Amino acid sequence: MNDQVEPTPADGTPDAATTTEPAPPANDDQRWREALRDISSGHAMVSVLSIVLAFAVGSIMILATDEQVRSSLGYITARPSDFFQAAWDSVWGAYSSLFQGAIWNGDAATFQGKIRPLTETLKFAAPLTLAGLGVGLAFRAGLFNIGGQGQMLMAGAAAGWVGVSMDLPFVIHLPLAILAGMVAGALWAGIVGLLKARTGAHEVIVTIMLNYVAYYLVFFALSRQALLQAPGSTNPKSAAMPDSVILPKILGDSFNLHAGLILALLAVAFVWWLLNSSAMGYRFRAVGENPDAARAAGIDVGRSYVMVMVIAGALVGLAGVNQVLGTVTSGVASDLDAGIGFDAITVALLGRSRPLGILAAGILFGALKAGGFVMSVSEGIPIDIVLVIQSLIVLFIAAPPLVRAIFRLPQKEATA
Template identity: 40%
Template sequence: MKTLNKVFNKSSILVPGVAILLGLIVGAIAMLAGGYNPIVAYYSLLDKLFSSPYNIGEAIRAITPLIFTGIAVAFAFRTGLFNIGVEGQFIMGMTGATLVGVTLDLPWYIHAPLAVITGAVFGGVWAAIAGFLKATRGVNEVISSIMLNWIALFLSNYIVATFLVEKGQQKSRPVHESALLTIDWLIELMDKARMHWGTFIAIICIVVFYVLLWRTKQGYELRAVGHNPDAALYAGMNVNRTIVKSMFISGLFAGLGGVFEILGVFGYQTVMAASWGYGFDGIAVALLGGNTPVGVLLGAILFGGLNYGSTGMSFGAGVPSEVVRIVIGSVIFFVASHGLVKWFLKPFLNKRASKRKEAV
């Protein structure tokens, strides 16, 4: 058994690769059952992702908010909290950035940073409400954060429709150019794809996530409270304050995702009929990535790439959106089901372990 465990550890790259392959195979079977050609469909998916600088840029643009929301979920989870309210925090980040971007007219070196900070703080404070309720009243953060998602949606719509609306339209006035965070030279390089500074900030946030949790005293306290609040309290840590702090930081990451959708992609905020869904996708991304910084990045690339490339399957191979979702769901299922994949690989790994034992 020890030998087999060593093989599993050394197969950490093999298992995710086989998981993705199994997901694509199941997706291919679903397409064949529906009378569609899976080879053409998968070629169309790859063609959509890599056929032009524009498509590559737009794929990166689609991946970026998933990095932010994935980090937000993973950070909270690593500190013993399940933040289901990332969607609402994402929306509040959008609203904070829109408020500053539309109502103020400042030099770019003040306006853009202020809009970013405001949106991030809006997201952080919104998450901290759930943390405060848990810390002071024992309210489960799953329940409170889900409810706060809906409150954020309707509050955001009220703010936009009442104070920021463009006359005669269901969207806010445009954000002042001094607050926009697009990268003009990169947009030209990527054939007008909507490239912005948020992609680089997302990579920085991954590093911050790792350094904060595993290389600082504050991170140790956050993880300690998450693992065992009673032991942390006995050690002299302020458990209630740490819970609120953890949710606030998680919300900051989510809020930043919303900030860059406004300042980097659209330049205005709409009156939304429904949530964007990035926050809920972030839960899948975090789980796919094992709640680790690098894992979240890879999970966002996989999830965002499949989502963006799936439109190529619809147009290039005529695969309906329902079947496309089966393909995406199959890949995610197998990537998330490490135990099932290891069971599938067990005969091969047993044989490999035996050979190693005989060689010794």
Template identity: 55%
Template structure:
């Protein structure tokens, strides 16, 4: 006697209301963009690490190709091939050693303070990357490809800077109020995209790109007006942030590391609680997994879009406050640098999880801080660091490519079911 087939475990049970079960047959599949994003974010840690390793290897090839000694040895490669390999190894190893010494620990320093200063610089540079990356990660997990962190950082810096420059308050009020202003500024700027997405269906990528451009021109204009410009100056620069509104230094005047790093740690813990332990976080994840199933379960998808962007923008605004109130202590048109765009890579590399984003931010902070030492000590172009970051983005966005290079098996049914767990919870 043949055994009857078992039901497909991938098909969720029909939704029930009271004692009557209602089966929906016309439910739309999740958008294709959500499927691609879920595949990226559900990649294992091994694929993520191997993507970074592959980026380092290919960047090493570029370093060797740009080295003068390697180019000279290539002229007689077929007669003495080992000279070429030796020159390539010397160029790559010296570049990466200089990168390490400029980002983590300088073994050539004469004092312990000078030796650990690169690590503190890495931590300082990583603050806006971590904060903005946490906000972008929330959007990614909610199915929104928010690439507007650049503009949100700028607006947070503008709001925080205005409070710092124009209000005279004691330190216990001045700094918290400036931070709150940065949260409001970044949140409102991102909330515009969330509102338009919810009310009109405007795509968040297009809207956030436009808002980035508006923010760049807005700060450039405000720095030429009494709103932000330093009185008596014709340069587009603000007054110095008063001491009462500055993030306090953590290790004294010898280092730039400030309390913004503690803010980044607290923010990572908050995002972990929000997305993993709160009801609103579950709604965010449900909307990201399958907005149609979430809507069927009674979740307001449009309201979730707005709240996701508000929270993401608030975190990016905090990143702007860290720059103007902590690192630079002055507001310029370049306050956001490229942190908003680098934070996209940080969020993807960290798989949009708080812990992963935190360490990914430290990694990119190390690349930024160590890249200048690598250029100064070995003559390696700083653009190699940018190429390295771009390669990380490429391989993180293409997990099948990484698995093919290292001959890793594709994720099995258990992994696929885990990636769709939130959808099943909502549909049930």
């Protein structure tokens, strides 16, 4: 045996050049997961400051669209007070009308009129919260559920089919339609989890592709009277839902707020319990933190992927049910998603994938939807400004170091 021993330095320690190996490069899934974990686990202060920054940039855009501000800018050196007064009036008028349309209408003569904006906010917040819970739950397991649109469409179509094709008492009809929607959303998202577990297919690609599949499937069903199309109609829309399957209004006929809000609150409580008090939730969180370590600890990672997508799809499906059986559309249409499937991603990010945070984010975005209409009508400000503010919130949330640098907050230390 002529094995040669490598020489060592005089102090007896091995040569680092001969004993250390370069770390293998992280694969794409690991990079995505680390980026998601960094974004979704940031400090709540970053979320608040992101909202502040978004509204600050939105103020600049409001000023740019105001004709009086632009005209006073032409002689700002001669009379700067005119410019600052016009700028203040423009921004204050915009955001006060936003508040008036979303929270409290002080000009209304009755108490019902004063609180009506808040009820509209809560009505818009319900589907956003439900869809955000589905997206956020998948985030906690390290998965990107970008398929909210498809899951909502399939769930809404299933709930709508039960609604128009069956004649049952209210106590049976409504729960059955809700259950059908949840099952459809769960199965549609479960396809993604199964493909991820069995083949390693990237969930972002699969969910986006399934959005298109769901859209055209629902459009096909709405174009055939034997399936969902309203009798005697040529439009791709179902008949209106019968009274036995409509979500009841919880504050009476004077308001549009319906029991979809109750479903959202129950879903928040369920997800909180699932993540914080159940063994399944512990497995989801462990897989989201490090699937390799979870696998080494005996957790079936593939099964966790399937289960979390099934539950997430059921939650997003409830948002579709809310749209079809509530007072928003009162029927199935190919546009029932109304952008909620993608807004849910923003809601989940802003809420840091925590149930209570998602509820708060859903209410904020519901307020932007409800108040944006009033702001546009009363102040002549383009409704697209609200969409820009929502997009800016996403931008700043996705870049925590930028927010910390702007407000001179301590940077998050890198972990080894």
